[in-house]
Structures are given as structure tokens and as C-alpha cells.
Amino acid sequence: MHFLYSFCGIFLFFNTYLSVFSQCISSFPHTQDFQSSDGSWTPNAAGSWVWGNVTKPVINSSGSLCWTNNSLTTGYPANAQVHVTSPCYDFSSLTNPHLSCRVWWETERGWDGVNLQYSTNGGATWTRLGNFGDPVNCLNANWYNANSITWLDVPVANSSGWSGNITPITGSCTNGFGSGGWVLAQKCLPLALAGQPNVIFRFHLGAGSTCQDDGFAFDDFTIQESPIVPDFTYICIGANTLDFTGLANPCATAWSWNFGDPASGASNTSTLQNPSHIFTSGGTFTVTLTATNPCGRSAVIAQVIDVDNCTTLPVDLLGLKAQLAGTSVHLSWQKPSEINAVKHFYIQRSTDEVHFETIATTYSSETYYRDTPPQHSATIFYRLIKVDNDGTYQYSKAAQVRLSEKLPARVFPNPVHQGEPIRLEALAPESYVSVYDMQGRKCMEVISSQNYLEIPTHTFVKGLYWIRIQNGDTPQTLKIQVN
Ligand SMILES: [Ca+2]
Ligand SMILES: [Ca+2]
Numbered sequence: 396m397h398f399l400y401s402f403c404g405i406f407l408f409f410n411t412y413l414s415v416f417s418q419c420i421s422s423f424p425h426t427q428d429f430q431s432s433d434g435s436w437t438p439n440a441a442g443s444w445v446w447g448n449v450t451k452p453v454i455n456s457s458g459s460l461c462w463t464n465n466s467l468t469t470g471y472p473a474n475a476q477v478h479v480t481s482p483c484y485d486f487s488s489l490t491n492p493h494l495s496c497r498v499w500w501e502t503e504r505g506w507d508g509v510n511l512q513y514s515t516n517g518g519a520t521w522t523r524l525g526n527f528g529d530p531v532n533c534l535n536a537n538w539y540n541a542n543s544i545t546w547l548d549v550p551v552a553n554s555s556g557w558s559g560n561i562t563p564i565t566g567s568c569t570n571g572f573g574s575g576g577w578v579l580a581q582k583c584l585p586l587a588l589a590g591q592p593n594v595i596f597r598f599h600l601g602a603g604s605t606c607q608d609d610g611f612a613f614d615d616f617t618i619q620e621s622p623i624v625p626d627f628t629y630i631c632i633g634a635n636t637l638d639f640t641g642l643a644n645p646c647a648t649a650w651s652w653n654f655g656d657p658a659s660g661a662s663n664t665s666t667l668q669n670p671s672h673i674f675t676s677g678g679t680f681t682v683t684l685t686a687t688n689p690c691g692r693s694a695v696i697a698q699v700i701d702v703d704n705c706t707t708l709p710v711d712l713l714g715l716k717a718q719l720a721g722t723s724v725h726l727s728w729q730k731p732s733e734i735n736a737v738k739h740f741y742i743q744r745s746t747d748e749v750h751f752e753t754i755a756t757t758y759s760s761e762t763y764y765r766d767t768p769p770q771h772s773a774t775i776f777y778r779l780i781k782v783d784n785d786g787t788y789q790y791s792k793a794a795q796v797r798l799s800e801k802l803p804a805r806v807f808p809n810p811v812h813q814g815e816p817i818r819l820e821a822l823a824p825e826s827y828v829s830v831y832d833m834q835g836r837k838c839m840e841v842i843s844s845q846n847y848l849e850i851p852t853h854t855f856v857k858g859l860y861w862i863r864i865q866n867g868d869t870p871q872t873l874k875i876q877v878n
Pocket of ligand 1: 428429460614615
């Protein structure tokens, strides 16, 4: 009897140990999709939050089980202040924790809303996770869309959170800015949470006395060590000179290179994403890139690079020229002397002379290409890559062309007196100019051979006219008044 009693005591102690220390989720990444259970989340009062398939007027989880406030089919009541609390997470093994979940909000804009809070003392005190206006990047997104929600976190109130609705306005209720569907909200967690053995979260919904909507739902609540996988590529651009391109999945906010070339002194390191390095000799070097994600977590990749294959390039390979012609750029180059050795050329374009994209492949018999560049940059750079049949390749020097020469055409005087010429300026050469009256009849047309044009008006009756200037793909229309 005495023996059995001791056994029970040990067993009870063991059970208590489990409930205090082992029920916190400690294996990451951890995703709770709520498909097989409520995930041990706890409403502050029975029915204040519910778990299941949501079929409210706006929020509809389409069969995916999740959590929502108050009811699976209707919205929140007046003066709701309700929350639902997660099970505990043990962050002992995490250095830069990250949280993501799918959220759907539908609350009266600016008055009612929801935010997420955390506690490391078992719920004695709570801290709001993040603020409206926090930086947005690959690991921080859709985190609050309102900075002052009147009835959220009462009595503090005016708190950051998610707020807004897609429901049409009724009466004096405010609307707009509802998520209108699931949105992936994600956030780097504060570094102070790393190593904490007991972290809990809660979603809190607060509402005023009038104008209620569906509220909020969340699903796929995920905690993980914040991800960062660096990588890099490189190309030879000159004697012992490589252009490096830093890559990181999902993204990086800081880069740190070591080219393994201490003889190069201070230039052995760089904090650019895409640096160049001139190696002090041929041979092999171990290049390392350390990339840091927005949550502050770093990872390193190293590659051994053989610089011997990177040799001097001709400084003026093929004499590449780029000339602006209207909205197009005409590229021309010389035919290489060893033409039979050439497989093809890549034509590349850049807006910064650093990052080039291939826009065409052309064959060795061709020495001409016409490009229509995007109009968002004042200067465009082009280069050729000559690829030989044996797989070797060379880069040309970049040729540049200034697009800012193509400013919008101007007209003056305007209004113009009948009989006085209209002068168009800043025309692209070979612009097609036509004039229409208010009835849409074409009054004249001409192709301008210069960057200006004078149009006589003695045959124009008084009234409004439209001047249409066409060159390339983007016509410009100007309105003039003849008095
Ligand atoms: Ca689910
Ligand atoms: Ca309200």
C-alpha cells in the first residue's frame, strides 16, 4: 500500500512537470492551420471567439477552419472588447523569431479594429506587436493598416491595428479599407523574445457602441526562425576583375563581402549588394558573402573562384554605338574579324551601367539593332556580349544614350492670333504632326525634319484645335486656341 502510494506521487509529479514545462511549443517552424483542432487557443469568455468554418456576410473561410470573433455566422456586438490567447511558445532555440498568419478584417473603419499582442509573463502584462507604419519588406508586410483605432485596446484606445471594411456605408457608419479577403500578415518578432521560454500571443478586437461588421478571422498561425539563404553569382568584366551579384532568399537588408584577397587591402571587403573586385593576381580565391535579413538574422555562403579564366578584354570591342532616333535607339557595331568563330551576340541594356538585362540575341552576320527603351530613365546604357563557338565570351564597353533629349513637345503662343504662326518646339526628329479641328477633321499634316516646326494659321478659322505629334509609340496631343 505504501509502495503504491509512492508510485502515484511520482506519477503525479511527472504529470505536473509535463504540464508546466513541456506543453509550450518548442519545435520550429511551427504552423497551426486549425484544421484538426482549435490549436488550444483560449477565448477570454465563452463564445467571445469561436473556431470553425466561417460563413459571415463578408468573411467566408470557404471550408478552411480558423478562428473568428463572437460567431461563425455573424459579427461582433456593440462595445465588444474580446480576445483569444494562443498556447505558449518556447523560444529558447530561436535567435530571430518571425511570425506570419493569414488575417481577414471587416470592421468599422477607424472606430473598431483588431491587433496582436504578446506576453512573456503568462499574461500579466501585454505588449502590442508592431506599429502602423513599420517598414515593409519580404518579412514584414500587411502589419496594421490603421494607426488610431478609437475603440481598440480600451481604455488606452487609439491603438494601431487592422481596421476597415468593404461593406457599403449605411447611415453615419464609416467604411473602406477592409481586407476583402485573406491577407498574409507577417512580422519580425522583437529580438527580446529570442530565448524566452514562455511567449503567448492574443488577438484583441475592440468596438464602439454603433456600426458593427463581421470582425476578424485568422488562420495558419506560423512561428519560425526568420529565413535567410544567401547566394551569389559573378561574371568576368576585365583583367582579374569580377562583377558580383548578391542574392538572398527571401531578401536581405545588409550585405557583407570578403573576397579572400587580403593583399587588396581595404577593397577586400564590401557592403554593397553588387560589388566589383579587382583581384591582386590570378589563381583561386574563397569569396564569402554574409547576408542579413530584415529580422537581423545572418547567414554565410562561400565559393571558391578561379580568377585565371578572367582575362583582359578589348577596351573598345566592336565599336558599339548607340544613337537616339525618336523614341527608338539605334545600335550599330563593327563586324568582328574572326566572324566565323562567333556564335551570337547578346544585346544588354541597363539604366545604371551596373545591372544589365539581356534584351535580344542576334547573330554574327548582323551589326545593327533597334530598341525601344522604357521611358523611365534619363540615360540608358547598352553593351554587347560576343559569344564564340567555343563558349568563350567577351563584353563590349557600354555605349550610352541620353533619353532626356526627348522632352515633351511645346507649343506657343497659345492662344494664337489668326494668321500668326504656331511654333512647336522640342520635337523628336521625324515627328508626324497633324492638326484637327473640334469636329475631328484633319486640317493639315506634316513630317517634321527638325526639332521645331512652324505652322501657319491664316487658313484656320477661330476656335479650338488639337495638335497630335506622333513619333514611335507614344503620341502627344496639345490643345491650341486660335483667336
Ligand atoms: Ca485553416
Ligand atoms: Ca463601430
